[in-house]
Amino acid sequence: MRRLLLALMLGALATPVWAQQDQPPLQCRYDASGRVDYQACLDASAPGTPWAMLSHINLGTRAFLNADHATAVRHYDAAQPGNGDTFYSDAEFHAYYAATLHQVGRLDDGVVQARRALAVMNADRSLPSSVRDRFSAVPVDRELVYAAILPVLHAAGDEQAEAVRVSYLQMPAVDWVSWANRAGVLQQIGDLRGALSASEQSLQLQPDHPAVLNNHCYILTLLGRANEALPYCERAVEAAPGIAGARHSLASAYAALGQCGNARVQLDEARRLDPESEDYRHDLACR
Incomplete structure (x- = not known):
């Protein structure tokens, strides 16, 4: 992902x-x-x-x-x-x-x-x-x-x-942008622990930026900590409602928590905002 x-x-x-x-x-x-x-x-x-x-x-x-x-x-x-x-x-x-x-x-x-x-x-x-x-x-x-x-x-x-x-x-990661990008890269290559550590660094430096909140939410969700992740997702979407990635992260957290209707609404919005991204074409498993 x-x-x-x-x-x-x-x-x-x-x-x-x-x-x-x-x-x-x-x-x-x-x-x-x-x-x-x-x-x-x-x-x-x-x-x-x-x-x-x-x-x-x-x-x-x-x-x-x-x-x-x-x-x-x-x-x-x-x-x-x-x-x-x-x-x-x-x-x-x-x-x-x-x-x-x-x-x-x-x-x-x-x-x-x-x-x-x-x-x-x-x-x-x-x-x-x-x-x-x-x-x-x-x-x-x-x-x-x-x-x-x-x-x-x-x-x-x-x-x-x-x-x-x-x-x-x-x-060296020189600022919050470096740490946030590092978190995203490490998440993509499967190093979720490293991603979380980098995300925590970016969150300390820039606690309200929607990209930082989104990264942190998604990484926590992948680590099986959706309850902790959800507030970060909600804040990211509130700050940047037009960013498909934030909608998809929120959908992922909802799905992990069994809130399937909410997950579908957010996934549909991610697809509407970014119809070309491969990630959003796949349905989310909701238990």
């Missing part, structure tokens, strides 16, 4: 090096506040051009950070070249894309993107030299990349999963 709330990963939107080499349409240029309206940029760009691809990447990332996986995967897919060429962008893009594909049930495609994220981040010799040169000076949040791709590689039993796990856990 995938549970990491990737909206906690506060990565910046992308401006790839290859896009900087072309003159953009007026709609794609920064405004006085230093922002770009990427929907307007997309509308003004011819399909397949660097600026259309850049717009799709940014719109996809924005949707991904808002847990809107249906929109994210649509834009990420559209950013790929239509001629079958291998597309390379920065490591964080490939990591986000990998996590999105995993969320919507396309694990094999997700592994391709996860491996690509690692290769770009590490300037792997298997990459074309032009790709290594292009991204060698692009800053990378390695913690973000590891957190996004580890559940993908783990789910696939990929040979690189263990090395990524070790590298990720060797990095």
Whole structure:
């Protein structure tokens, strides 16, 4: 069960090096506040051009950070070249894309993107030299990349999963975001005790954030402690009623407590909010 709330990963939107080499349409240029309206940029760009691809990447990332996986995967897919060429962008893009594909049930495609994220981040010799040169000076949040791709590689039993796990856990958790993401990652790879410990750390630092409350609720539910979990779920849904993951966690707690009607209502709402996520397609066992 995938549970990491990737909206906690506060990565910046992308401006790839290859896009900087072309003159953009007026709609794609920064405004006085230093922002770009990427929907307007997309509308003004011819399909397949660097600026259309850049717009799709940014719109996809924005949707991904808002847990809107249906929109994210649509834009990420559209950013790929239509001629079958291998597309390379920065490591964080490939990591986000990998996590999105995993969320919507396309694990094999997700592994391709996860491996690509690692290769770009590490300037792997298997990459074309032009790709290594292009991204060698692009800053990378390695913690973000590891957190996004580890559940993908783990789910696939990929040979690189263990090395990524070790590298990720060797990095210090520097703030509540780090601890919350670590809790979600550890939950996804089956280390529920480690997940609970990390979640307790994030809860101490940010006791009212809906993502933190949601993580804590779901981990406790998986540990068979639904009575303790329920108040955290209820607070998460109250704070963020439009987040499907919080609804699904609440449904899971209700189901574990035998409140089957309440569980069905919350699961149906999770499906309505996020119709593409594989997790929400499965009914919950209610005893």
